[in-house]
Amino acid sequence: MRGARQVKTFGRIHLTASGFAALPLLIVAAVVAALFVFPWLVASPYLLHLMILLFLSVAMGESWNVIGGYCGQYSVGHAAYFGVGAYAALMLLQYKHIAPWWGVWVAIAAALIISLLIGTICFRLRGPYFVLASIAVAEIIRLVVLNWKQLTNGAEGILLVDIPPLMLGGRLVTDWLSKTPFYYLGLILALATLLVNYLVQHSKLGYYLQAIREDQDAAHSLGINLSFYKNVALAISALLTALSGVFYGLYIGFIDPASVLGVDLSVQMVLICIIGGIGTNFGPVVGALVLVPLSEALRANLLSKFLFSIGVVQETSRVGGFLKENLAHAHVLIYGILVVVVILFMPDGVLGFGKKLIARRARPLSATPTPLVGGLDGST
């Protein structure tokens, strides 16, 4: 009975064309509205900083998700696009005094060109070979940037002095002095990447990509042009990643090859998706929600403070001093432990794991399968 009623009520407010249920839409709208008023209510710069990091992680994860999640091509070289985007925008700003809202187009163009180059080389390869090739290409770019000192300032990196104020129709929009403009920029970036993911997933392109992910040879025999669609997915992913890179460069104000082109950055993008749930719209959001607070807690030494407060170790003891000194540097450790745990115990990510738990609990209540599997109707 319960199942039947559900169908009825949801059937009325169901937006049939897009396969989008109204309740989740309302929740998303409420969360977005809350995020937009957040800076008015909260003045703490540290909280804003945390939120900006969260948005950046979401944007990076969602960008990678297009190629890695939907298309199944595990690129571990996405730092290339991130770094190229950041370098293009910051070099133009710093050396040529070109404002970032113009420089960003150059960054996008550069990332697209590189993605085409990488795509034509790497997409001839499959599985582990593709992973290795993507790392190798990113490493080549990192080493070239590191050694081309006249152009990129090498290992010293680029320190951003200031960003010109943004004027629109003679009115000052922002002078970039507080964290608020970055907050909104980050929020818009995160929402845009989410939207792109949604659009990709529910378009013909997305179905092609998922077909490629599930079985390349079958997809090929059905007439899907493998290298074309893989390249399209990579181009979308590279574009979004480059935007994240530009945002990172402008916000942090300092870039060097180690921070924006390193392999660990590429790994981080993959981890955000893996931990949250790969190939799903909200997986990277969940991943970022897990990773950012955890690594920030370690960085700010909250964990060692917690250990001291519950009395496991004394702050004044040798072990305590050691933990206080070093635990802050090991925030990457949490990434490693998390990914091992996730792969071993919840291969569908936190999101998939949660869904499974809910499904297990819901099954005894409604014997009839709920027809509300979002997005599947109308696709056949």
Place this chain on the structure above:
Amino acid sequence: MRVLLQSTASGILIGGVYALVGIGLTIIYGVMRVINFAHGELLMIGMYLTWIIFTSFGVDPFLSIAITIPAMFLFGAFLQRVLINRVLNALPQNQILLTIGLGLVLSNVVMLIYTSDYKIITTRYSSSTINLAGLPISTPLAISLLITTVITAILYFFLLKTDTGQAIRATAQDRDAAQLMGINVKRMSVLAFGIGTALAGTAGALVSPTYYIFPQVGGAFTLKAFVIVVLGGMGSVIGATLGGIIIGVTESLAAVYVSSGMKEVFVYVLFLLVLLFKPAGLLGRSRM
């Protein structure tokens, strides 16, 4: 000409160690079809083990491999039993991510214990050279090549002549058929991962007198190990030996004739070229 000869010689010397790293990786891949992204970190563990033995007991790094090899073998067998064994039938991507995670854990735990300061092992022969037909050759590298050769020879003998070695090769050729023939493939997997880890650890011990020792040193070796293995052909031990030497010489020549900062670029470009034009590797068809 002299410069060319000398850089080739030093390339071969370091290539021997690379070969050891590559052979370890290729045995693991051959038997389990798992690509071990934590291989460089295992080498790093070997380096730290050597450093600990050297600083606390004063044992020479080259002698300490007598302790490093069994210790690393046990460590590898443990990792296989606890972690790798659980993902043998999982998606290859998940296997890769698991080993990446393992690598992160290893390097960060070491960083937590020993900080990221650079450590060095200074022996009395660290900077000495020996004369070989008029070419000065670094003594520690020469000793390490000697040890590498001996270990490789023992490994070949083990794989080709002993029953266990043949069982490992059989498992690498066809896991199911090997199991039907009564080979305990699970034990072979543990053995293979142990041997691979021991080889990586040994390579770490051998380079420790000439390299800086720090927690992040593994990453570069992991990538290089892949280049070597793909160059030689995945799963081929002879290929990995050859690949190691080629990579060592390429690096050494690029460092001398272009710039030492760009030497790795040449390695990666070579890697991409091999992937594109001869994806099976130089000796890809023969399995071990």
